[in-house]
Amino acid sequence: MMLIPVIICGGAGSRLWPVSREAHPKPFMSLPDGQNLLQKTLLRALALDGVTEVMTVTNRELFFKTEDEYRALKPQAQCLSYVLEPFGRNTAAAVLSAALQLDQAHGPEALMLVLPADHLIKHTDAFAEAVANAARLAAAGWLVTFGIQPQYPETGFGYIESDSDALDGGLKVKRFVEKPSQEKAEEYLAAGNYFWNSGMFCFRVGTLLDEMKAHAPEVHDAVAATLKQSRLTEATAHRCLSLEGELFKNVPDISIDYALMERSAKVATVPCNLGWSDIGSWNALSELTPEDEAGNRFEGEVLVHGANNNYVHSPERLAALVGVQNLIVVDTPDALLIAHKEHTQDVKQIVAQLKKSGHSAHLLHRTVHRPWGTYTTLEEGHRFKIKRIVVKPGASLSLQMHHHRSEHWIVVTGMAKVVNGESTMMLNSNESTFIPAGHRHRLENPGVIDLVLIEVQSGDYLGEDDIVRFQDNYGRAPC
Amino acid sequence: MMLIPVIICGGAGSRLWPVSREAHPKPFMSLPDGQNLLQKTLLRALALDGVTEVMTVTNRELFFKTEDEYRALKPQAQCLSYVLEPFGRNTAAAVLSAALQLDQAHGPEALMLVLPADHLIKHTDAFAEAVANAARLAAAGWLVTFGIQPQYPETGFGYIESDSDALDGGLKVKRFVEKPSQEKAEEYLAAGNYFWNSGMFCFRVGTLLDEMKAHAPEVHDAVAATLKQSRLTEATAHRCLSLEGELFKNVPDISIDYALMERSAKVATVPCNLGWSDIGSWNALSELTPEDEAGNRFEGEVLVHGANNNYVHSPERLAALVGVQNLIVVDTPDALLIAHKEHTQDVKQIVAQLKKSGHSAHLLHRTVHRPWGTYTTLEEGHRFKIKRIVVKPGASLSLQMHHHRSEHWIVVTGMAKVVNGESTMMLNSNESTFIPAGHRHRLENPGVIDLVLIEVQSGDYLGEDDIVRFQDNYGRAPC
Incomplete structure (x- = not known):
């Protein structure tokens, strides 16, 4: 049974501005341990049993950067392949491009494991076990999601409600639910059969293609047409499919969840507890840095007087905090962010302002x-x-x-x-x-x-x- | 009646770090209108009736900088003279050096007007009037202070208590009082005969020298001995006395207030309302920048989302505030300060930490x-x-x-x-x-x-x- 991890490396990560920018998005941000989320995703994929190829779907502009990050890990070069998008077109297009390419290379029986490159997973053993369960279910014809057991009533994620039917290593999915209210989130947590939708999937390539044809034929056909006109580039030693831009424009901008998962009757979930985080804000990222006795977490040279419960990321300049609490301070050579910990989700509003005004600081670093x-x-x-x-x-x-x-x-x-x-x-x-x-x-x-x-x-x-x-x-x- | 303003340009201004540093202290900080406090002090002095010379007492290391700042204002070159200290030795030494030098150049009848270079005075007409009163009292043999009418019960200044005896243009001083408690400060405000001690003075040169000999002979003699071994430098066209370092070390480190004003019986004050501020913290400085409808005051490019009542000084980099209140943010190329408005006095604690650790950021700019x-x-x-x-x-x-x-x-x-x-x-x-x-x-x-x-x-x-x-x-x- 051939399992090919497909890393989806995209998205702007605008809630992690100013370190994450369009041309240097969240998967490329260096974490306190020196690795970035993209590298961690590759290592996670390579550590799985029997993996001989890892495919990466990313933007054409990010290709050389992605290669650099991978190269730093010294993986076996022959195991990497790429699908390069001319621009972002949501997850249905990304997953389907990979599936069509895998179908051509390995046939419909191959299994694909879809891994977003901007998530963190702490428990690698639990991950391997969940993947094994997912692969078994996928091989049996299920479209498999990974349902993260909720730790608290989070209102920022979508949920998966499971049926009572137990499958071999998973559960049948009853329905997907949108980001809930606080009240609903608490209900879900108490109910026990609701899971966070992690955005990771496992599919048999043939099943995915058949289900897409049935439930989202316009996406399937547009992506298939694009692939026919796309070429394998020769810029590197890797198999590297560069998607044709004019045809790709015709692909509907829709997520795999909307296009397929919510419409198909063949959806299962593998409940799991992976120490998963989507690192969705500076709050989440700050927790990777240990706190001192005053509750402060610092990366860089920081002096304090009467300040506690703050996070400072200032790798290049001296920072001083005086009498402040609950702040997120992120310093980069050309832009500085100061946010209250309770409002870190609103950082994306700053990025929206920058975009609107044509300022390059949402896009490029110095x-x-x-x-x-x-x-x-x-x-x-x-x-x-x-x-x-x-x-x-x-x-x-x-x-x-x-x-x-x-x-x-x-x-x-x-x-x-x-x-x-x-x-x-x-x-x-x-x-x-x-x-x-x-x-x-x-x-x-x-x-x-x-x-x-x-x-x-x-x-x-x-x-x-x-x-x-x-x-x-x-x-x-x-x- | 010859009146010579004596600008005292010294002190580190550590509460205004990181813009103010030892090698670029508070008088040199550029204000929102483009001038600095030193330049404003010189202009204020030159605007007084009949002024033909302005003397500046400053550190030898700050001389070229001081000249540059003055030159930018294009004053008449012949009206500037300098006393250069090898190191700071408090205000008694600075004032006395100037007085001895003026005595030699112009005789004991000359009047000296001592002006700290790090204060702001808004009402120039009231200042001119107060100086006229002070000069008349000084000529009559009084050691004259400028008593600022308190606007609120400030606990950060010393106070002057006046006697009921009215003089021509002023009041006799009963005593000086140290920085009071909140309760005392409120009493003083209500009483009406207490004034903020501004650190500005007016003296007849001969009176000052006699009174120093009488009340602080050790200071007088040590400064006089230093001047005998000091030389007029020829680095510039200006009369420029560079104090000899070995002898200057013997001068007691004491303020003019302690050495003389609190001991002499000949002290008067000119009560005045000058729109005076000693710009003693970032709070005071921030008030020079107009506020927007959310109470924010910005110098530089700043984006906000849900933030109010903040001050940001970031002339060179983009800054973004999200969901924060009552912050002072000061950005420089090599150091960043974030302080709560209620704790801006504690900025000096950061400077103390830097000094202790031997970090150059208290001393030098990039x-x-x-x-x-x-x-x-x-x-x-x-x-x-x-x-x-x-x-x-x-x-x-x-x-x-x-x-x-x-x-x-x-x-x-x-x-x-x-x-x-x-x-x-x-x-x-x-x-x-x-x-x-x-x-x-x-x-x-x-x-x-x-x-x-x-x-x-x-x-x-x-x-x-x-x-x-x-x-x-x-x-x-x-x-």
């Missing part, structure tokens, strides 16, 4: 990830901009040219291979070069350690769009 | 002022440091050499004259040079606009103390 590495804008002002550029070993930027700016490059560590107009040179640390406006140039790291360099740009116009690309290793547009 | 301009450390890491350097028109750094680091200089704006080993060159914007370790070098701004350059240092050791100075325009030590 450090921007690129396929070849990262750049960080250190300072910009009239006619100049300073960046710190890190190029990964073996990586190179595109062969490019700028009309309006010159660039000074100073190598701080590592070795740079530089094409500058007609000449090619090697620059060692502490050496520099100057690229005049209008010169074709290329930066490459031929070494085995990171290349770090400082770029000082000067010119009349310093926008990122003043770039003409002549050749690019990552398939990016020529201009 | 941008450091030097006689020739400023430097800002943009980033530092293993084997590299990046600075943004601004050199004032006509200024130059010392001729220097570093043993352990090389420096890349890239001119962003302005013109640089660079001595690099044996050669001298001019660098225009967008040009660069490289100073190898061990090379003598000098950087000068020969132009009429600021020279801005980026310096990228690299080497095994990048401490500020790896510097050998061969020649310096500002009298700084050769190494």
Whole structure:
């Protein structure tokens, strides 16, 4: 019985702004132990018995980042495959794309285990046991959900109500219920046959496809049409299906819950107690950091006087709290959040304000990830901009040219291979070069350690769009 | 009748950390209108009738900064004189140094008006009137205080109790009282003959010297001995007395209030209502910024959701407040303060913690002022440091050499004259040079606009103390 975990890595995680942003969403946030939720999800998947492939469905823009995060864990390269979306289209499209691709590669008998990349699961043994039960039920033709035994009357989750019919390792599902009122949530907790809907699923690929055809044919057909026009990219060694954008636009924006689970009669749930959390707010995240005797939880250098029950995430700057209680303080190089613990759900309102006003702080961090590495804008002002550029070993930027700016490059560590107009040179640390406006140039790291360099740009116009690309290793547009 | 305002510019202003720091204290903090308290004090002094000289007593380290702030106001250069202290030694020493210097320059009949540089006065007409009354009383031999009519029962100030004897423009002082309890403060407010002790004074120079000799001879003699060994520096066009450090150490560390005012029988007060504030906390400072309909006062880009009655000072980064009340948030490039409005006095406890632990954040900002301009450390890491350097028109750094680091200089704006080993060159914007370790070098701004350059240092050791100075325009030590 082949079981393929399918990691769904998407969503903006706007309640975890300013660390989570559209271009660096929740699955990529580093947790206090140094790993992020995406990495933890992969490790959880790889630890399951008999797993030989893990598929990841994510946004095309997040592909290189995802690969970097996975690579840091050194998994066996051949076990990773990808479906890349041109834009987010909700979970029905993501799950169905994966299912169609798995059907083609492994046939309808394969089992798929859908794992959102932004959840935390503490009890790995219980998880393995729940997956074994789910796989058995899925193989028998059930659409299987994982029903988390509720610990308290949470009003922020949907619930699954189970039938009394016991199945082998699970229960039949009677109905799904929306986020309840406080009163209803308390009823559910007391009743004992209500579970939190975790967003994890297990399906036999053939069953899923048949049920989708029956209950959501418009989703099925639109995704199937997209796949026909999509191509396996060759950017990496992994099997990597990049979904065609124009056809994907026709796919209805609907969740797998609405499109299928609430409509099908073949739904089961595996009740379980996994130490599960969807890390849905800064409150949940703060609990991963131990508290001191005053109830404060700090990441970074924090001084206090008469302050208690606060959480501060300030990895780069000194923070001081005086006489304050119950605050969440999150510091990043370009944005600062201060929220009351009882209102952390409202952080998404700030993100909505930023989006509405066209502010980039909902989207980008000061450090921007690129396929070849990262750049960080250190300072910009009239006619100049300073960046710190890190190029990964073996990586190179595109062969490019700028009309309006010159660039000074100073190598701080590592070795740079530089094409500058007609000449090619090697620059060692502490050496520099100057690229005049209008010169074709290329930066490459031929070494085995990171290349770090400082770029000082000067010119009349310093926008990122003043770039003409002549050749690019990552398939990016020529201009 | 010659009246010379004496501005006392000192103190750390630790309750206004992290904007106020030892090397950039309260008088230099920029207020919402763009001026700082020091500049406002100078303008207030210059606006008085018949003022032809303003003397400033400040720390030697703050001299160039003070000059810069004054210069920005374009006062008549010949009217400024300075007494420079090697270290702070409380107000008796500062006032007496000024008095002895004024006695020598203008004789005992001159009147001195002592003005702390870290106060705000709203009503300039009332101030001028109070000064006129004070000058008349001082000329008649009184040691004159300015008694601020209390607006509420403040427990943070000392009070002056007046006698019933009316003088010409003032009242005789019965006694000084220490910071009172709440109950006492309410009594004082009701009584009507108690005033806040503002720390401003007016003295006839000869009277002050006689009274100091009589009541605090040890202070008088130690300061007089120091002045005998002190020299007029020639660093600028201004008369500038730099106090000798070894002898100044012998001066008792005592306030003018304790040393003289509480002991003399010749003390008068001019009751006045000046719209005076000592800007003694972030609460007081916040009131200079208008509030919005939710009671929030913001300097910088701030987003809110359900937050009211907060003050945010965040000139460089986006800040977001969610569901919080009554907070003071002060953001600087290297340190962040979050305090409850009722506990802003305790900010000084944070500064005390920083001092105790040897942290530089109580002392320095990321941008450091030097006689020739400023430097800002943009980033530092293993084997590299990046600075943004601004050199004032006509200024130059010392001729220097570093043993352990090389420096890349890239001119962003302005013109640089660079001595690099044996050669001298001019660098225009967008040009660069490289100073190898061990090379003598000098950087000068020969132009009429600021020279801005980026310096990228690299080497095994990048401490500020790896510097050998061969020649310096500002009298700084050769190494």
